[in-house]
Amino acid sequence: MPARVSLFVTCLVDQLFPQVGLAMTEVLERLGYAVDFPEAQTCCGQPAFNSGFRGEARAVGRHFLSVFGSADYIVCPSGSCTSMVRHHYGEIFHKDAEALAAATQVGPRVFEFSEFLLEVAGREDVGACWNGTVTYHDPCHALRELNIREQPRRLLRQVRGLELREMDIAEECCGFGGTFSVKFGDVSSAMLATKIAAIRRTGAQAVVSSDASCLMQLRGGLTRAGLGVRALHLAEVLAAA
Amino acid sequence: MAAAFHQRIQEALLDERLQTALYAATGRLMDKRKSGVTAQQCPDYQELRAHAHLIKRHTMENLDYYLELLARKVEEHGGKVAWCRDAGEVQTFVGTLAKERGIRVAVKSKSMLSEEVALNEALERYGVEPVETDLGEFIIQLAGERPFHILAPAMHKTRQQVADLFQEKLGGKREEEIEKQTRIARTVLRRRFLEAGLGISGANFLIAESGAVVVVENEGNARLATSCPPVHVAVAGIEKVIPRAADLALFLPLLGRSATGQPLTSYTSFLSGPRRAGDLDGPEEFYLVLVDNGRSRILADREKRQTLYCIRCGACLNICPVFRKIGGHSYPGTYSGPIGAILTPQALGISHEPELPFASSLCGACAEVCPVKIDIPKILLELRSEVRKTETRERRWNFEKLGFGVWAWLMRRPRLFELVGTAMLELLPAAGPLLKPWTEWRDFPHPPPKTFRQLWRARKAGA
Numbered sequence: 001m002p003a004r005v006s007l008f009v010t011c012l013v014d015q016l017f018p019q020v021g022l023a024m025t026e027v028l029e030r031l032g033y034a035v036d037f038p039e040a041q042t043c044c045g046q047p048a049f050n051s052g053f054r055g056e057a058r059a060v061g062r063h064f065l066s067v068f069g070s071a072d073y074i075v076c077p078s079g080s081c082t083s084m085v086r087h088h089y090g091e092i093f094h095k096d097a098e099a100l101a102a103a104t105q106v107g108p109r110v111f112e113f114s115e116f117l118l119e120v121a122g123r124e125d126v127g128a129c130w131n132g133t134v135t136y137h138d139p140c141h142a143l144r145e146l147n148i149r150e151q152p153r154r155l156l157r158q159v160r161g162l163e164l165r166e167m168d169i170a171e172e173c174c175g176f177g178g179t180f181s182v183k184f185g186d187v188s189s190a191m192l193a194t195k196i197a198a199i200r201r202t203g204a205q206a207v208v209s210s211d212a213s214c215l216m217q218l219r220g221g222l223t224r225a226g227l228g229v230r231a232l233h234l235a236e237v238l239a240a241a
Numbered sequence: 242m243a244a245a246f247h248q249r250i251q252e253a254l255l256d257e258r259l260q261t262a263l264y265a266a267t268g269r270l271m272d273k274r275k276s277g278v279t280a281q282q283c284p285d286y287q288e289l290r291a292h293a294h295l296i297k298r299h300t301m302e303n304l305d306y307y308l309e310l311l312a313r314k315v316e317e318h319g320g321k322v323a324w325c326r327d328a329g330e331v332q333t334f335v336g337t338l339a340k341e342r343g344i345r346v347a348v349k350s351k352s353m354l355s356e357e358v359a360l361n362e363a364l365e366r367y368g369v370e371p372v373e374t375d376l377g378e379f380i381i382q383l384a385g386e387r388p389f390h391i392l393a394p395a396m397h398k399t400r401q402q403v404a405d406l407f408q409e410k411l412g413g414k415r416e417e418e419i420e421k422q423t424r425i426a427r428t429v430l431r432r433r434f435l436e437a438g439l440g441i442s443g444a445n446f447l448i449a450e451s452g453a454v455v456v457v458e459n460e461g462n463a464r465l466a467t468s469c470p471p472v473h474v475a476v477a478g479i480e481k482v483i484p485r486a487a488d489l490a491l492f493l494p495l496l497g498r499s500a501t502g503q504p505l506t507s508y509t510s511f512l513s514g515p516r517r518a519g520d521l522d523g524p525e526e527f528y529l530v531l532v533d534n535g536r537s538r539i540l541a542d543r544e545k546r547q548t549l550y551c552i553r554c555g556a557c558l559n560i561c562p563v564f565r566k567i568g569g570h571s572y573p574g575t576y577s578g579p580i581g582a583i584l585t586p587q588a589l590g591i592s593h594e595p596e597l598p599f600a601s602s603l604c605g606a607c608a609e610v611c612p613v614k615i616d617i618p619k620i621l622l623e624l625r626s627e628v629r630k631t632e633t634r635e636r637r638w639n640f641e642k643l644g645f646g647v648w649a650w651l652m653r654r655p656r657l658f659e660l661v662g663t664a665m666l667e668l669l670p671a672a673g674p675l676l677k678p679w680t681e682w683r684d685f686p687h688p689p690p691k692t693f694r695q696l697w698r699a700r701k702a703g704a
Contacts, residue, residue, distance in 0.1 A: 009693050011652075015662050016686050018693035022700075037697045042652040048645050050603060052625030056649035063653045091619075144605035173562045177602025179641075182678035184600055189682035190254055190566045191602070194264070220683030 005033040006071040008064075008110070010081050011043040012212045020077050020212055023239035024113055027128075028075065030241075031121050040067045046084040049092060050178045058092050058099070065089075065102040073120065074110040077235055078211045079142025082112040087145060112142055113235055114151040114210055124154050128238045131161035135204040137195070137218065138171045139211035152210050152234050159237060167198040176217035192221040199229060206230040208237055243596045249571040250600075259397055263568050266396045270501065270559040274610065277502030283494065293491045294614040297550035300483055301540060307449040307482045308531065314452025318514030320527040327534050332363035334530060335441070335474055339369045342472065344438030348430075350456065350463035351375035352443025353391055353553060354476050354532060357575040360441070371441075372433045374462040379426050383410045389569035391576060392500050392555030397568060430462070440470040440524065442512070444477035445552070446492060447529075450485050453513045454529060457496065457506040467512055473524035475512065479531050480540075480549035492552060495612040499554035535588035545620050548583050550613040557607035557617060563600060573597060579607035583620045591627050598624035662692060 005028050009021040021037075028035050045060035064085065068074050076082045089103035117123055136156060142148040156164045175181065175191030182188075195218065199207045207222075207229060209215050219231035253259060278286045300307055312322040325331045339347060347369050349355065361371040361382075373382040377395040381388060383406055388394035395403070400417055407425055408415040416422050442463055446455040454475045456463045467473045483492065497503040516523035540546050558564045558578030569577035573594040574585030582597050598621050607617045632642065651658050666688040669676075676685050691699070 014693040015666065016689065018689050018691060018696050021693040022696060025700075037694070039694060039697075040655045042655055042658050045649075045652075048649060050622065050625070051599075051641065051645060052622070052627075052629040053642070053645045053649075054626050054629075056645045059649045060652045140602070140604035140606075144609055171606075173602050173604035173606070175562070175602060177604070180599065180602045183596075184250070184563075185678050185682045186251060186254055187563055187566050187600070188602070190260075191562050192683065194562075216686055217683065220679070220685065223684045224682075 003033055003072060005035050005073045005075050005116075006068060007035060007037045008041060008044075008068065008074050008076040008081070009037070010076060010078050010212065012216070013077055016216065017212050017233070020233040020235055023233065023235035024075065024077055026239040027117070027126050027235060030127060031117075031123055033121075038067050038071070044081045044084045045092075046081060046088070047178055049084065049088060054092055058096070061085075061089055061092060061103075062099055065099060065106055068106055068110075069102055071106075071109060073116065074106070075113055075116045076110060077113050077233060078213065079112045079115075079139050079146050079148055080211055080213065082110050082115075083141045083145040085110045112146055112148060112210065114142075114155055115146065115148055117155060117238075118151045125158040126155065126238050128158070128162075128240055129160040130237050130240045132205040133163045133165050133203065134206045134208045134232075134237070135165050135167045135199055135202040136170060137167075137174060137199070137207050137209040137214060139209055139214045140173050142210055143171060148210070152208075155234065155238060156208065159240075162237070165202045165204050167202045167204075169195070169198045172198075174214045174217045176213050178213070181217060188217075189221070192217055196221050196225060196227070200227065204229065206232050206237075208232050208234055210234040243594070246571070246573060246594055246596050246600075250567045253568045253571050254566060258399065259568060260566070262397055262399050264565055266393065267559040267565050270393070270555070273502030274499055274556055274559065275502075277498035277504070282504070283498060286498075289491050289495055290612055290614050293495055293612060294547075294550065296483065296488050296491065297613050298547070301480065301546055301549055304479065304482070304540065307484060308479060311447055311449040311452055311482050312529075312531070314450065315514065315527075315529050316452075318452055318527075319517070320452070320514040320529055323528060323530045325530055325532045325534070328358035331358040331476060331530055331532055331534075332360060335360060335476070336363050336367035336369070338472070338474065338528070339364065339439050340367050342438060344369055344472070346370050346372060346433060346437045347439040347441055348372050348374050348434055348437040348466045348470060349378070349441045350443065350458065350466040351378050351394070352441065352476060353388070353575060354443050354478055355441065356388060358476070358532065358534060360476070369439070372430070372437065374430050374434070374466055375458070376423060376426055376460060376462075379430065380406065383407070387570070387575070389577070390555060390558055391553050391578070391580075392558075397570070434465045434469045437466075437470040438472065440466040440468075440473045442467050442473065442475050444475050444481050444529075445496065446489065447477055447482040448484075448486050448489075448511075449482050451513065453486070453511045455489065456510045456512065457493065457508065458510075459501075459503075459507040461508055464508055464510055467510065468522045468524065471524055472526045472528075473512070473515075474528045474530060476530040476532060479533055479536050480551075496552050496554050499556040499610065499612040539584075539587045542587075545583070545587060545623060547615050548580075548587060548620060550615050551580050551584070552613060553580075554612055556610040556612065560606045560610050562604060562606070563602065567600075579617045579621075580615070583615075583617055583624065586624050591624065591631055595628045595631075598628060659692070659694060663695075666692070 045057040049057035380395040
């Protein structure tokens with residue numbers, strides 16, 4: 001019996017980027033996993049946590065734990081949401097023994113997509129084919145909270161027809177930052193402009209990242225500037241065959 | 242308050258010359274740091290950081306002991322210690338001291354603490370002319386500004402601007418070459434060192450076991466300021482104390498490398514009290530002014546007290562993508578950048594500028610470069626939560642609070658979430674004005690015809 005993988009697609013992918021969820025499913029099934037989607041899932045609670053509303057974050061976090069409590073593996077197209085469950089649940093539930101115990105159980109079973117492919121599935125080549133040049137943008141939380149740096153790059157290098165061309169500031173924030181992007185829209189977009197200039201300097205046809213929220217920011221800036229550079233989730237590239 | 246904060250940010254963003262200078266200058270410092278902490282240059286860098294963090298933690302947890310030891314040692318060397326609770330007490334102490342001795346000119350080496358307690362303005366009230374002798378501080382004093390960056394106070398000024406400033410304030414020929422500008426400052430300052438009755442310095446470290454004040458610098462001005470005038474006053478925050486001189490083996494390279502990539506700054510001075518019999522130079526009187534000014538309040542919080550571990554290297558400013566856009570003058574308070582964003586609300590109270598902890602994308606770059614491993618993003622999150630608690634306590638309601646309340650309620654009801662979510666996607670094209678905070682700057686994604694869960698169901702039904 002193949003191992004079972006539960007998708008946590010995140011609220012953003014569910015509502016705005018469903019193709020990323022489908023692409024993840026595609027890749028995981030190609031590798032022989034039985035993929036399921038617990039339909040009661042909503043959000044991990046991070047938007048509230050990052051905005052200082054810890055009570056609200058706890059309420060949503062408990063819901064997450066009840067939905068995914070029995071999952072073997074939880075795979076998520078976002079390092080930020082993965083880190084919320086794996087690292088920050090410990091902080092918000094330190095006074096709630098029951099939720100803390102559940103979070104301790106669930107935390108190590110949540111994986112960011114690229115992390116899962118390399119560290120659990122042990123696959124660097126997922127049989128993908130994508131013709132063109134791409135550059136990779138490191139999502140901050142995947143990079144600094146989960147130490148995901150090489151995994152997405154190793155996966156991309158195995159994609160037939162794809163050339164990975166690094167930008168000089170791959171690790172610099174795109175300026176999204178959740179509600180920061182609207183509270184300080186001017187600063188956020190100034191950061192975005194710097195990032196887009198770096199993407200353009202590579203001459204790549206697409207910028208690939210592994211977090212839908214960075215992609216929403218990057219894509220929004222690229223199309224506003226009238227540039228033909230695409231913004232793709234890693235799963236979308238790996239699903240192409 | 243919030244409006245003024247946003248106003249300053251907007252001005253900085255629109256200043257094209259500033260934007261270019263700021264991004265380039267922080268980038269240079271960032272690169273220098275990066276080359277200073279490579280595995281080849283500093284093989285045990287991560288171990289040094291971890292160890293430095295532990296020493297700071299130990300010191301903060303035993304601060305009362307180390308401060309008393311320090312004070313005793315300073316007095317054994319013939320120095321005097323003044324304990325100041327707040328800015329006013331520092332101003333009164335230093336002002337009175339100068340006035341009693343008829344001092345008219347005080348030369349100063351770089352000290353962020355003296356900015357924090359507005360010492361220059363106070364000295365002027367006492368009839369003492371404060372003269373900044375660090376080149377960057379000298380420039381901003383002439384310009385009548387406050388430091389833009391804790392390490393490089395005049396970072397925002399181009400050499401052309403400095404040329405204009407020098408010509409306007411000092412007369413003489415307009416010089417755009419940095420070396421010539423330095424020579425001008427040097428000529429002006431040499432005279433001031435010799436006429437000053439008082440030298441004021443800060444402190445990078447205070448060594449408890451020996452009572453030494455450690456000052457690091459690259460220009461030599463701190464050495465002159467602390468040894469030429471007959472009186473030396475060192476002003477320092479109480480968090481500057483470290484237990485032993487041996488601990489400097491960690492802190493000096495960490496500070497130099499993180500700040501400018503230097504394994505060691507050009508000058509490291511150990512100042513221990515007044516001149517002794519047989520000494521060739523040094524002041525006749527020495528005072529160490531130990532300043533609290535909100536620090537014990539920070540110390541009282543177990544989690545956030547790590548804010549006090551900071552050794553003021555400036556690395557978090559240089560790497561911060563927000564600082565690199567908004568610059569130092571946008572921040573409320575003396576300290577800018579990520580460290581300022583956690584220090585100011587704790588020292589001055591969260592209500593001083595409640596927007597400040599939110600002015601971050603939480604990218605975490607600051608924590609990655611901090612030489613003493615201060616978890617700045619975590620403290621920002623704690624402060625955000627405190628802002629909300631204050632709002633609740635003061636029964637202040639806003640749309641955000643209301644919105645998150647409704648959101649959390651909805652997120653526990655998946656079916657309703659789906660209904661509302663689908664309805665919102667359909668209403669999206671008509672929601673133009675509501676989306677403006679986003680769409681003013683970039684495009685909003687086209688709503689997909691179906692959500693993922695709808696697609697999933699269709700897929701399952703088809704299979």
